[in-house]
Amino acid sequence: MNRKIILGSASPRRRELLRQIGVDFEVRVSDKEEHYHSVMPDEIVKELALMKAENVADELAGETGNIKDTVVLGADTVVVLDEKILGKPEDEKDAFRMIQQLQGREHKVYTGVAVLDFDSESSRHTVNHAVETKVYVHEMTEEEIQRYLAAGDYKDKAGSYGIQGSFAPYIDRIDGDYYNVVGLPVSYVYRTFRELGVVF
């Protein structure tokens, strides 16, 4: 009954969010690259989350011969504007272009979640889902965008922003789970863990 929980993500923010559920877990990341075949953003993040979790589970099974009484959690977050995914910016110019597109309107953030639940006979039960949060960014002047970018917080962030920190003054409101935008839909993961009997 007492399963080992493995978070298949290197993100310190995800680690912190998973801690809020109050479970003990280990972090393990696979180096294997993920590729996707889906077309719609919510399907793409589901696929990427599943692949991340499967890569970790495969490596674990390869080492130990089998994998049992273990839950592997994979997650992937994307920023979506007009059904197109905004990735991480290449440079400041690229980040400017992204923020320019995001300001003055609504966009969506999807986090794909994959939970691989291996029972005592190594048989696997899979839950794979994408959670959506709408984010409303206020209109920004070019000066405001420049000032935001100058602080450097856009680096290595999907869509060139993080909802925590120096972009906060420009986010009017969200509709959905806040933590989903940070990187892990805490409420959804908790519910799933409960349904699977991982937490009580």
Place this chain on the structure above:
Amino acid sequence: MNRKIILGSASPRRRELLRQIGVDFEVRVSDKEEHYHSVMPDEIVKELALMKAENVADELAGETGNIKDTVVLGADTVVVLDEKILGKPEDEKDAFRMIQQLQGREHKVYTGVAVLDFDSESSRHTVNHAVETKVYVHEMTEEEIQRYLAAGDYKDKAGSYGIQGSFAPYIDRIDGDYYNVVGLPVSYVYRTFRELGVVF
């Protein structure tokens, strides 16, 4: 043009949120008690925020003889269920009752904001407003409520919860500014500061 900004609140969370706007400010709190005459919760928080700011401004003016080129920011946050304010719990039993009421449904959080802007001639311009965020708490079993309370995070919190931390697994979604629930509507305060020329 360069005004001194004073945050009239002892809350470390408000201090951290105001820092996100990127302004320098001092903290100053008045011991004077606030009383209100309004009936509706959004009017009550406006009144309380205004009184907090005014008490700080009065004390400052009393010391220095006058108050100029200074902005005083007051804020007050309440949790509202069916138009009734849920205060801080007296004890664990009281907290249980509050969480029992909040679970399985939507409630509102209002933060009242008061900005007193004193110009170089000590003449005052006032902005006083309440920002609303809807919060949806998932259904909770008695065991879940007990487990949440056992961690002690309900203490000294309006409505017996903080949106950050160990209550996060039970919050399905919000509709509005997340930081408004934490204690300061960062986006609204930033816009107001811009309109007043406090930030550029």
